[in-house]
Amino acid sequence: MSALPERDLPPGRHSVLKNHLLQEIQLHEVRRDQARSPRAATSAPGRWLRPGLMAMATAAVVALALAVVGVTDGQPASAQAAELLRNAASxxxxxxxxxxIRDDQYVYIRSTVAATVHEGNGPGVLVPVHRREVWFSVDGSRPGLLEENTPGNRHQPLGVEVPGDNSNTNYRHLQTLxxxxxxMLRWLRKTAGGGTSNNQKTFVLVGDLAGESLMPPAVSAALFRAAAMIPGVELTPNTTDALGRRGVAVTRTDDGIREELIFDMRTHAYxxxxxxxxxxxxxxTEGQTLSITAIQQRTVVDSPGQRPS
Incomplete structure (x- = not known):
């Protein structure tokens, strides 16, 4: 990510990390140098960096160091994938x-996550699924907090966002999207950055926003409708999230990795x-799960560390 300071990324954003690493050797998020949103650092212009998964993302840097073999944007999104995304938007x-919601409050997101850790030679191993909690300042001006049952993340402060940064993920900024x-698609492309893999980075950014942030309903709907216009998006009819909940996914494959955004089969909720x-x-190895997440709760609380009653 050049010499500019970086910010944390969200859970499971190894692909953003992958994108970052491949940019360096040229193509998180190797979704994210270290974990999502604010934020223990700042973001580089035109690049998507958000707070989250410190230890998991760090381990994924090695795990996702794939050779660059070229990127194929593919055909327009399949009709089935576009229909699912329109239903998800509704x-x-x-x-x-x-x-x-007040500026001095915090967005609280609880999820279950796991990621592949690569140690030594041979395929990496998926660590056990575990709980992850984050608290993000509503307006991005106050330090947040990450609590995750992994070394270094049990009580990890998250830095503040840089005012005016187009890639900020605080609720106040998301209200302006x-x-x-x-x-929305133009904003996504600009924020994700250019290059030969722009469609994949744009799709990864959709997943980042859908996952570890709180978005106004109209903005969230626009996000999914914009995703239906990204070339190469397809449908995977049967998959599961980190809690084992069965769902249907819109997917995009790039450089040997398939990104899956999973929705409830009946309600189409993310x-x-x-x-x-x-x-x-x-x-x-082919078919290996590299990271997996399940969003369980999003709400607003008054202070970092506070859990909904």
């Missing part, structure tokens, strides 16, 4: 967001995401 429009799908190796390399 479901997102019906979601409730706490009323009268487009509700028109075409405008459940979580998964990264899967689609070919065998020295680091992974």
């Amino acid at each position: 479901a997102a429009e019906q979601q409730d967001v706490p009323a009268d 487009p509700t028109d799908p075409d405008a 459940l979580g995401e998964r990264e899967v190796a689609v070919r065998t390399t020295k680091d992974f």
